[in-house]
Amino acid sequence: MIPQNFTYQAPKTLEEALALLADGTAKPLAGGMSLIPLMKLRLAAPERIVDLGRIPGLNYIREEDGKIRIGAMTTHYEIETSPLLRARCPLLATTAAHIGDMQVRNVGTIGGSLAHADPAADYPAALLALEAEVRLVRAGGERTLPIRDFFVDVFTTALEPGEIVREVVVPVEAPGTGTSYQKVAHPASGFAVVGIAARVRRGDGKIALARLGVTGLASKPFRADAAEKRLEGTDGAETDLRAAAAAVTEGVEANSDLYASAEYRAHLARVYAVRGLRSALQAA
Numbered sequence: 001m002i003p004q005n006f007t008y009q010a011p012k013t014l015e016e017a018l019a020l021l022a023d024g025t026a027k028p029l030a031g032g033m034s035l036i037p038l039m040k041l042r043l044a045a046p047e048r049i050v051d052l053g054r055i056p057g058l059n060y061i062r063e064e065d066g067k068i069r070i071g072a073m074t075t076h077y078e079i080e081t082s083p084l085l086r087a088r089c090p091l092l093a094t095t096a097a098h099i100g101d102m103q104v105r106n107v108g109t110i111g112g113s114l115a116h117a118d119p120a121a122d123y124p125a126a127l128l129a130l131e132a133e134v135r136l137v138r139a140g141g142e143r144t145l146p147i148r149d150f151f152v153d154v155f156t157t158a159l160e161p162g163e164i165v166r167e168v169v170v171p172v173e174a175p176g177t178g179t180s181y182q183k184v185a186h187p188a189s190g191f192a193v194v195g196i197a198a199r200v201r202r203g204d205g206k207i208a209l210a211r212l213g214v215t216g217l218a219s220k221p222f223r224a225d226a227a228e229k230r231l232e233g234t235d236g237a238e239t240d241l242r243a244a245a246a247a248v249t250e251g252v253e254a255n256s257d258l259y260a261s262a263e264y265r266a267h268l269a270r271v272y273a274v275r276g277l278r279s280a281l282q283a284a
């Protein structure tokens with residue numbers, strides 16, 4: 001299908017882009033992997049498109065003060081293959097490798113993926129487990145949100161009109177931390193039927209830190225707090241992992257569709273949580 005007519009604007013600076021976006025009537029364009037199909041299906045019909053692709057300085061991965069900063073226009077492929085991320089924050093690089101196919105990873109960006117907020121997207125699970133922060137900017141201001149405050153509902157984020165994702169901030173992993181991303185990919189779309197990001201750290205022989213980010217299961221990605229609490233302080237034995245994984249679906253209203261019923265999705269989440277925790281512990 002052909003999209004509705006729109007005006008295309010390609011600013012050369014961030015300030016110019018924010019001014020063009022300020023009144024909230026235009027949509028930013030990043031990789032176009034989600035926005036263009038939506039426009040072709042006429043599920044989105046913005047009057048103006050502000051292309052972020054000509055703005056220098058929005059594509060980077062760099063370490064600063066014990067954190068890694070990733071510019072919004074950094075592609076999935078750049079994240080997947082970044083030597084810095086692979087060495088210092090491998091969960092994000094590993095997760096990026098699960099996104100779509102090579103063509104999508106070459107063009108799609110982390111900022112676009114977060115702003116799109118598909119409930120079956122991969123990054124949110126990892127970023128929740130990493131307790132990442134997201135830096136948002138608008139004309140004349142900026143704010144930083146913990147990632148768990150960013151996702152509001154299906155395809156809905158905390159972004160205000162005129163505001164864009166500027167960068168994502170993840171920690172440099174402390175020694176002894178192990179991580180894993182386990183995904184059940186939908187056979188047609190490749191999106192996560194369920195995706196579990198596990199992050200664990202041992203201290204004095206016990207599990208000192210457990211973080212579990214979950215995507216695909218519910219209307220928005222979430223941290224499995226109850227499961228984390230159940231695991232912390234244990235020896236990390238197989239029975240501990242299973243008890244923790246059982247809590248991943250507690251109180252969660254699981255998604256249901258033609259491919260996977262709510263019951264099946266919840267079952268997958270528990271099974272993949274055990275696998276994720278086991279694999280993260282082996283890596284720790």
Ligand SMILES: Cc1cc2nc3c(=O)[nH]c(=O)nc-3n(C[C@H](O)[C@H](O)[C@H](O)COP(=O)(O)OP(=O)(O)OC[C@H]3O[C@@H](n4cnc5c(N)ncnc54)[C@H](O)[C@@H]3O)c2cc1C
Binds near residue numbers: 029031073190
């Ligand atoms: C065939 C196919 C398979 C895919 N499989 C997967 C998968 O397995 N897992 C997965 O996670 N994703 C998957 N995706 C989605 C992919 O990751 C997209 O790259 C991503 O959802 C959107 O990123 P983008 O850069 O293309 O953004 P765009 O499509 O350009 O924009 C998406 C939305 O975000 C807004 N936006 C873009 N950048 C910003 C910004 N910096 N600040 C604020 N708003 C912004 C746009 O206005 C738009 O509303 C798939 C996509 C395709 C086409």
